Amino acid sequence: MQELNIYKPIRAKLIKIIDESPLIKTFVLVPEVEFSFKTGQFIEVTVENVGEAPFTPSSSPLETKQLEITVMKAGYVTDAMHKMEVGQYMGIRGPYGRGYPLEAFYDKEVLIVGGGCGFAPIRSLLYNLKAISDKLRKVTLCYGSKTPGDCIYKPYITELRETPKFEVYRSVDKTDESWQEKVGVVTVLLDEIEIDVANSVTVVCGPPIMMKFATKKLLEMGYPEDKIYLSMEKNMSCGVGKCGHCAMGHYFVCKDGPVFTYDQIKNSPNIWM
């Protein structure tokens, strides 16, 4: 049990801002105190005098000097973040929640289905999977976004495509002349890939509607309910199971998640909202 003040953030200096898309930026932060997390865990990020919101770091959990969060401009906290400049400070608390159980992925193929800004936690996971790739059979990423301009982490995609054991498939809902890959919602990619379902696990992270249809498709493909790992998003305030905001049936997403298997939560109300 942690005895410290659980609500007090540590200061983290913003040292770099990367424009990923018109609405998405990645912020590189250097915490004043050493800070580490496990992939899939989240942190609470404070913009002083504005508010606080939960984000799963998008950087490698093996990197402890700095961390990255990838943020879509979607509400008052993220709007304020997008106005921040290098040199300013954010506050961070955490890490919180239960991340991806990497040991359960050993000796298996890992199929990752992501959409939009849901690529952020997935990138952290991919960094970690690369580090343990000798224990994995194969990693397949299926990533969908609305338009080619909304695709994030472009240099990282190039790097990943050159990584042994990693395969990358992308789709966009609406195309333009620059796009050479698949057109359609992300589930169309699942018809293309070759995967040994019986010897694989799958991870889904993205907007709720995408997660709903991806899960449906994965079940049709034969994935058992306890092999589908979902990163759930809910309104959160405290992040530590006290404030009640992220209640989802019998769970608090912050302390019991944010990563759940589908069989854990399939009977909880409103999981896709």
Add this chain to the structure above:
Amino acid sequence: MKVYRVTEKKWTEYVAEILKEFKVFAPVKKENSTDFEEITVEKIGSIYYEGTTPSTPLKAFFFPVKENVVATEQKQARVILGVSNCDLAALDLLDNIYLGGDFMDHCYKENRDHTIIFGKDCDDLKETCHCTSYGLTPYCEKNCDISMSVSDGYCYLSPLSEKGETFLGQFKINDNEVFDCLPEKVIQKRTAMAANLQSQNINIPDEKASRKGIEKENKELWKRHASTCVSCGACSMICPTCHCFLLIDLKDFEKVKNWDACQFAGFSRVAAGEDPLMKLYDRLKFRYLCKFVYKPDMFNALACTGCGRCIDACIGKINKNEVIVEACGQG
């Protein structure tokens, strides 16, 4: 069990002594209710032990309406007198949430640690009191430091915790006559009050039956009852077990913990706009599911202690017990 007997007159002298070292809060009679107030020497005579549950739930002492959780102040030791068992029973859940799990809420802990709680016997009941429906008693046997029963000009004080025992020693209250059980008269009064509550609430389902009724789909019922809800959140604010809050951010990374309620619009809304509790009737049903299904399963504690405050406070006249009776009765 030790029971110290003190005359009511002498007890007021003890309170005056206690006031020299502690802040003291106790129920005071208002026009149509009783409520906790800070007691001064002049106000000792207005402490009202006989009334029903004070309007403010006990939780407000440990989980204040607003509290800066980063720049915390030094807490002052305090004594709370006249706490009903429906409020004390709520501590099972609150302690579990705030003190349990991987992270402890230090503010709640400090507030708890700095407080001596005197439980009381309920000598009166409101129309909406129904603690016995959920297996509770209108007197206290745990969750307080000292239980106090007032009868025939005497106060009977029983220490129920080590802290309570030490406190009685500190003020030499333990120099008084001591018995090994409560007098028959107090026990009879307790039994009579429990029987009154049971007969008043004969039609109210217990927590297990309530759960079954609430778990039914029954959209029409929730829609109908929610039709008079104005989303004011009074039911949550006044509830001894409701624990939800929102952290508000200030300068210098300070944060203020403010009471929040699942009945407010936007409580569950995420930045992108999705909101599982957007509809009022979904919020109303969620409140009942939280109390009778989720919290008992997650924390093995009652999340409704039958204090009746939510019924008293509802300006939409939603009677929790009527809702549950109806929910249980329908197929």
